[in-house]
Amino acid sequence: EAGVTQFPSHSVIEKGQTVTLRCDPISGHDNLYWYRRVMGKEIKFLLHFVKESKQDESGMPNNRFLAERTGGTYSTLKVQPAELEDSGVYFCASSQDRQSNWDTDTQYFGPGTRLTVL
């Protein structure tokens, strides 16, 4: 079974440009999460989709970040316009939707997209 995939693996852009990151979750996983690790800091939660709906977007840093999950399959995270402090590694994770046992629902991570804003 394929794991979580992310594209691109690396992106180098200039300040002010737009970048779109893509995540394909494990097939059949209703939950999709975005996390980010900036240099020297811990991995931090950005947002959570259940199918196509945003369940929790409390971690989104500001309105320059827009996440979508049309059709409840893959997700995109757009940064527009990018700023220097947006540099970091963006991870996507997915998990099954087992409402009766959510507390042991493992989140599987993708390899991440390393974003560098110059």
Place this chain on the structure above:
Amino acid sequence: RKEVEQDPGPFNVPEGATVAFNCTYSNSASQSFFWYRQDCRKEPKLLMSVYSSGNEDGRFTAQLNRASQYISLLIRDSKLSDSATYLCVVQGAQKLVFGQGTRLTINP
């Protein structure tokens, strides 16, 4: 104060040694607890879940003390392949909250 705090490390230990990591968390409403492992420039991977009764998986033993809000991981008979960053992770309302990680290097 960070929600999840870990030993800063780095830990450098000889092969075969026993090494222990500690972690504290601030949110008493947290529901689930994990140790993840992250190799250099790779994604985090679940190492083991942590339960109040304590649990063991081969050379790895994890403990949770809810009263003290404290989590530990013990690695016995360490191998070169155990070299990685170990992340203490707490879950509440489905999102994961990560500690900064402790870097472990096992030396031959």
